[in-house]
Amino acid sequence: MSLYTVYVTTFYNYPYNPDATTQHEDKEVKIVEVDAHGTTVLALQPPFNCTSARIEAHYDRLGNDNFTNVMIYSSLYVEAGKSPSNSFLQLLADNEGAVDVGKTLSFSLKATETLTYVTYQVMSRSAVLLSQQLSVHSDHATISFEATSLMAPKSRLVVYAVRPSNGEVLVDALDFEVDGLFQNRVSLSVDRQSAEPGQPVKFKVTADPDSFVGLLAVDQSVLLLKSGNDITPEMVESDIEEYDSTGYANNDFRAWEAVDRRKRRSIWHPWWGVGGKDAASIFQNSGLVVLTDAYLYQEPIQPIILESAMAFDGMRGAGAPPPSSLETSVQVRTRFPETWLWAVAVASE
Structure with a gap:
C-alpha cells in the first residue's frame, strides 16, 4: 500500500x-x-x-x-437533518479557498422542492453586512456578491425560505473566507543594523496618510521564549474572529461524545459547525435570533442515559480527592516588564 x-x-x-x-x-x-x-x-x-x-x-x-x-x-x-416535511436547503461554495477583496463570491443553493423566494444574509464580526431577497421559482439557485474588506477574514452566509404549504422555515448556513483584512500597507526600515549606546538610530515608516503609527522596542530578554512576543497578522485575524456570534443550542450536547473526548486523542470540530440538526438550531448556531409567525421547527430533546456518560467529576466517591489536587503546574514566565513604547505619531501626506 x-x-x-x-x-x-x-x-x-x-x-x-x-x-x-x-x-x-x-x-x-x-x-x-x-x-x-x-x-x-x-x-x-x-x-x-x-x-x-x-x-x-x-x-x-x-x-x-x-x-x-x-x-x-x-x-x-x-x-441527519430533521424536518417534519423532510424538506431541506443545501448551500455549497463555488469558490475554492479564500477569495480576494473585490472578487465575486458564488454559492449554489439546492432545495428538495420548488421555491418562490429565498432570502440570504451575510454576517461578519457579529454584524449583518448584506441582506437580499432573491426570486428563484425553482429548486436551485445561484447566490453571488462581491467580497469586501469587512467580510475578512471570515464571514457567514445564511439562506432561508418559507414553504407555502405549511409555512415551515427552511435554512442552511455556510462559512467562507476572504483575503484582504489589512488594507493599509505598512513598511519599516532602519538606517543601521547595530549601534552603540548613545548613537542615534533613524527609523522610516511608510503607510497611508493619517495612519496612527506606533514604534515598539523589546528588550532581548523577551527572546528567552523565542515566540509569542510580537503582534502578528495571524494574531490580529484570530482576535477579530473572536467577534463571531456563533452559538450552540443546549440540546446539541451529546454526553457520549464528551466521554469519548476524554479517552481518545482526536481532532474534534464543533459538533454542528455553522449548521444544525433542525432549522431552529441552524439559526441559533449562526448567531441569529428569529422573530416570526412561520413554523420554525425544533426537534424535542430526547433524554438518553448512558452508563459511560457517568464518568464526570460530579460522580467521584466521597473519599476521592479532586483531580486538580493531584496535578502540579509549571509556571512559565510570559510577561517581561522591560519593554518600552518609544513613540507614536501620525503619518503625513
Whole structure:
C-alpha cells in the first residue's frame, strides 16, 4: 500500500428503540489514499433511515499499515437533518479557498422542492453586512456578491425560505473566507543594523496618510521564549474572529461524545459547525435570533442515559480527592516588564 494510506471506518446509527437490548449499528470500512498534502475526498452514501454517522480515520505514520493500535486518528460526528416535511436547503461554495477583496463570491443553493423566494444574509464580526431577497421559482439557485474588506477574514452566509404549504422555515448556513483584512500597507526600515549606546538610530515608516503609527522596542530578554512576543497578522485575524456570534443550542450536547473526548486523542470540530440538526438550531448556531409567525421547527430533546456518560467529576466517591489536587503546574514566565513604547505619531501626506 501507499505510504499515505488512511483506514476509514464509518458507523451508521438508526432510530433509538427503547425495547431493544442493543441498538442497531452498521459499519462500513474504506482504505483510501491521500495526496502529498495529506488530504482526500471521502464520498459516503448514508443508508435510508440513518439518523447519524460517526467517521473515524486512522493513520499509521510508520507506513506499515498497522491501524489496530495507532495514536494518530481523527473523528467526526454527523447527524441527519430533521424536518417534519423532510424538506431541506443545501448551500455549497463555488469558490475554492479564500477569495480576494473585490472578487465575486458564488454559492449554489439546492432545495428538495420548488421555491418562490429565498432570502440570504451575510454576517461578519457579529454584524449583518448584506441582506437580499432573491426570486428563484425553482429548486436551485445561484447566490453571488462581491467580497469586501469587512467580510475578512471570515464571514457567514445564511439562506432561508418559507414553504407555502405549511409555512415551515427552511435554512442552511455556510462559512467562507476572504483575503484582504489589512488594507493599509505598512513598511519599516532602519538606517543601521547595530549601534552603540548613545548613537542615534533613524527609523522610516511608510503607510497611508493619517495612519496612527506606533514604534515598539523589546528588550532581548523577551527572546528567552523565542515566540509569542510580537503582534502578528495571524494574531490580529484570530482576535477579530473572536467577534463571531456563533452559538450552540443546549440540546446539541451529546454526553457520549464528551466521554469519548476524554479517552481518545482526536481532532474534534464543533459538533454542528455553522449548521444544525433542525432549522431552529441552524439559526441559533449562526448567531441569529428569529422573530416570526412561520413554523420554525425544533426537534424535542430526547433524554438518553448512558452508563459511560457517568464518568464526570460530579460522580467521584466521597473519599476521592479532586483531580486538580493531584496535578502540579509549571509556571512559565510570559510577561517581561522591560519593554518600552518609544513613540507614536501620525503619518503625513
